[in-house]
Amino acid sequence: MLLIPVRVDRSPVHGLGVFAVDRIPAGTQVWKFTPGFDLALDREMLDGQPAHFRRVMLHYGYIDPALNRFILCCDDYRFVNHSDTPNVRIDKRADPYGVDVAARDIEAGEELTLDYGVVEGFRPDRTGEEDASSRAGRMRIVEAEPADTDVVLRVERLAFARDEEPQLVAELLRDSTAQPSLSLLAYAAEQPVGHVLFTKAIIEGNARNVAAAILAPLAVVPDAQRQGVGRALIERGASVLAASGVRLLFVLGDPAYYTRCGFVPATPYGLHAPYTVVPEEAWMVRALAPNMLGNVNGTLAVAASLARPEYWRE
Numbered sequence: 001m002l003l004i005p006v007r008v009d010r011s012p013v014h015g016l017g018v019f020a021v022d023r024i025p026a027g028t029q030v031w032k033f034t035p036g037f038d039l040a041l042d043r044e045m046l047d048g049q050p051a052h053f054r055r056v057m058l059h060y061g062y063i064d065p066a067l068n069r070f071i072l073c074c075d076d077y078r079f080v081n082h083s084d085t086p087n088v089r090i091d092k093r094a095d096p097y098g099v100d101v102a103a104r105d106i107e108a109g110e111e112l113t114l115d116y117g118v119v120e121g122f123r124p125d126r127t128g129e130e131d132a133s134s135r136a137g138r139m140r141i142v143e144a145e146p147a148d149t150d151v152v153l154r155v156e157r158l159a160f161a162r163d164e165e166p167q168l169v170a171e172l173l174r175d176s177t178a179q180p181s182l183s184l185l186a187y188a189a190e191q192p193v194g195h196v197l198f199t200k201a202i203i204e205g206n207a208r209n210v211a212a213a214i215l216a217p218l219a220v221v222p223d224a225q226r227q228g229v230g231r232a233l234i235e236r237g238a239s240v241l242a243a244s245g246v247r248l249l250f251v252l253g254d255p256a257y258y259t260r261c262g263f264v265p266a267t268p269y270g271l272h273a274p275y276t277v278v279p280e281e282a283w284m285v286r287a288l289a290p291n292m293l294g295n296v297n298g299t300l301a302v303a304a305s306l307a308r309p310e311y312w313r314e
């Protein structure tokens with residue numbers, strides 16, 4: 001909840017912005033998460049909401065990576081814009097949800113900015129004081145555009161240290177049978193550090209009309225691994241896909257990793273991979289809507305470029 005008077009007006013940064021009514025001395029608390037007023041939802045709670053609710057949450061909210069919660073500021077503070085040189089910073093020492101404070105004196109009429117817009121995750125706090133509670137600072141996740149393909153392929157090559165995955169991604173991005181797809185890039189300190197690609201899949205069986213997608217591949221560059229980048233990419237992807245109606249998300253990968261990110265073995269639920277997978281536990285699913293697992297079954301059909309037997313050996 002905002003702790004200072006502000007007005008919302010057209011912003012030179014983007015759309016609407018939040019402007020100080022009075023002068024705000026450095027260190028003043030400007031916003032504090034207030035239970036009962038602001039929202040903090042976990043993934044299951046968000047997935048259970050109507051599509052409009054999820055859209056608003058995803059547009060105006062952000063993911064707190066330390067809490068693994070979607071946060072929505074329920075007053076005008078949701079219009080705060082991003083800046084690389086912000087005048088407001090998040091202080092997590094006093095409160096796990098964070099208290100936002102003026103990083104310097106802010107003049108009356110000046111726009112309040114934070115080091116995030118679609119920010120979630122991490123980027124080092126560049127306002128002077130360290131955010132000790134975050135493992136890796138702040139991160140920005142964006143949907144990759146066709147112009148970002150070189151960046152995407154570079155991240156894939158760095159993460160996997162071979163050509164197979166970059167080639168697969170390049171093919172999938174051109175493959176009409178993979179559409180709709182969702183390609184997300186993660187940036188930390190303005191550097192691309194992670195990429196994930198989700199492509200269309202069809203469940204052949206009694207669930208033909210249940211929208212599905214498959215995650216392949218997920219890539220985090222070596223220097224940024226084990227800092228929550230992979231998880232943040234999966235969470236952002238799951239939210240966007242759920243909001244667009246996808247009900248089941250599949251992955252073939254290391255169960256030790258993906259079971260930490262909401263996936264469970266798929267075969268026991270009668271949801272089969274296009275080819276026999278060994279070990280069976282490497283074939284996993286994550287429900288993006290309630291009452292999915294156990295109620296639908298079938299065999300997944302994936303995009304043509306992904307449907308080659310060599311991609312189905314773990």
Ligand SMILES: CC(C)(COP(=O)(O)OP(=O)(O)OC[C@H]1O[C@@H](n2cnc3c(N)ncnc32)[C@H](O)[C@@H]1OP(=O)(O)O)[C@@H](O)C(=O)NCCC(=O)NCCS
Pocket residue numbers: 159160217218219220221224225226227228229230231232252253254256257260
């Ligand atoms: C595998 C990979 C995507 C993980 O991404 P990441 O950003 O390093 O992982 P995160 O920091 O989000 O990890 C989330 C959790 O999984 C754990 N974890 C990370 N890598 C793990 C692994 N290889 N095995 C088991 N657990 C792992 C983390 O410790 C963290 O645990 P926590 O829940 O206790 O916090 C990344 O290491 C990578 O790109 N590796 C090379 C390419 C690759 O193998 N991709 C996967 C192909 S499908």
